[in-house]
Amino acid sequence: MLIKDSVNLTKAVKSIGIKGRIIEGEDLKKHTTLKIGGEAKYFIVPFDGEDIAKIINFANDNQVPYVILGGGSKILFPDLIFKGIVINLNNHFFKKIILDKEYVKIDAGVKINELLGWMLRNRLGDWEFLAGIPGTLGGAVRLNAGVRDLTEANNYLQIGDFVKEVTVLDKNGKLLRLDKKDLKFDYRESNLSNFVILQVILTKGEKKDISHIKKRINNFLNYRKKTQDLKSPSAGCVFKNPGNNKSSGELIELSGLKGKRIGDVAVSKKHANFFINLGKATAKDFLTLMEYVQRKVNYDHGVWLNPEIHIIRNL
Ligand SMILES: Cc1cc2nc3c(=O)[nH]c(=O)nc-3n(C[C@H](O)[C@H](O)[C@H](O)COP(=O)(O)OP(=O)(O)OC[C@H]3O[C@@H](n4cnc5c(N)ncnc54)[C@H](O)[C@@H]3O)c2cc1C
Numbered sequence: 001m002l003i004k005d006s007v008n009l010t011k012a013v014k015s016i017g018i019k020g021r022i023i024e025g026e027d028l029k030k031h032t033t034l035k036i037g038g039e040a041k042y043f044i045v046p047f048d049g050e051d052i053a054k055i056i057n058f059a060n061d062n063q064v065p066y067v068i069l070g071g072g073s074k075i076l077f078p079d080l081i082f083k084g085i086v087i088n089l090n091n092h093f094f095k096k097i098i099l100d101k102e103y104v105k106i107d108a109g110v111k112i113n114e115l116l117g118w119m120l121r122n123r124l125g126d127w128e129f130l131a132g133i134p135g136t137l138g139g140a141v142r143l144n145a146g147v148r149d150l151t152e153a154n155n156y157l158q159i160g161d162f163v164k165e166v167t168v169l170d171k172n173g174k175l176l177r178l179d180k181k182d183l184k185f186d187y188r189e190s191n192l193s194n195f196v197i198l199q200v201i202l203t204k205g206e207k208k209d210i211s212h213i214k215k216r217i218n219n220f221l222n223y224r225k226k227t228q229d230l231k232s233p234s235a236g237c238v239f240k241n242p243g244n245n246k247s248s249g250e251l252i253e254l255s256g257l258k259g260k261r262i263g264d265v266a267v268s269k270k271h272a273n274f275f276i277n278l279g280k281a282t283a284k285d286f287l288t289l290m291e292y293v294q295r296k297v298n299y300d301h302g303v304w305l306n307p308e309i310h311i312i313r314n315l
Helices: 006-014 049-062 112-121 137-142 210-227 248-254 283-301
Strands: 021-027 039-045 066-069 081-088 097-099 103-107 146-148 156-158 163-169 175-179 196-203 265-267 275-277
Touching: 006 021, 006 049, 049 066, 049 081, 049 163, 049 196, 112 137, 112 210, 137 196, 248 283, 265 283, 275 283
Parallel strands: 039 081, 066 081
Antiparallel strands: 021 039, 097 103, 103 196, 146 156, 163 175, 163 196, 265 275
């Protein structure tokens, strides 16, 4: 039977019977790079995939919304309370990295900087382009994280090109293995929006000299320092680049919006597609500034910018 009142729902959540931890009223600001958000009604740190399957089934049976949270670097939570379950994979239970002959099996909760540290220790190259991208591998694969390479060719490097297989739970909590032919990666997107990514198999990079790997990592990090606003909390780029020859950042800048501020959210003066939290920013201010920028850019350039950031709303 559907549980409608909050007290009984809390009792029911606590009796799902998982091995992980359930926290009531966790402050979501602590878990996002933007430092915006209210509380999660239920914040769950699962121990394993079985825990997550139980939570999914509970959520389905009781029509409770749930959200997967990785490193929180591309997500905006509502201000007051998220009336659902946040399943946090950025925890110490989802951190294994297993080196195989040709592949590397990596848990979804491994953070990108942890992965790069491991890569350096094992002298494996090829994923240096991920340097400086905050968040977890699960989030990176879900969003097909990537950057331009720093060569004349200006090629695009994306994690999706290295994914061989992904272990996921589907909407019914069923464990599935999806291999390359089942997977689709586009610009900042994948066909994994209806799954919880548990583990990823990446093709192993070439054995390389450690100084070569370090140099490449530093090149990517230095480029970020030069071009991105890394001193204030943000979620990286707010809007996807439109498919024309100008980036969202260029269009916002051409509209004269660098520094535009609503409440404590401002368009970065360094990178116009970054919105920064000046201290006490709210989701309401963030969304208002997004809409203001969308309307102004549309008015000036006839282009409607689509969000890259994932916006979580209460139903
Ligand atoms: C300073 C800065 C610079 C950045 N630079 C870049 C860049 O160069 N390139 C780039 O691509 N991105 C960049 N980003 C954005 C962000 O870091 C990436 O998109 C990152 O991959 C998001 O991972 P996350 O774990 O933080 O995801 P979260 O923010 O936690 O989640 C984002 C979305 O993915 C889903 N998700 C997360 N984990 C899982 C999982 N295991 N299974 C299923 N769904 C999941 C969430 O439900 C949510 O919908 C930047 C962000 C910042 C703050």
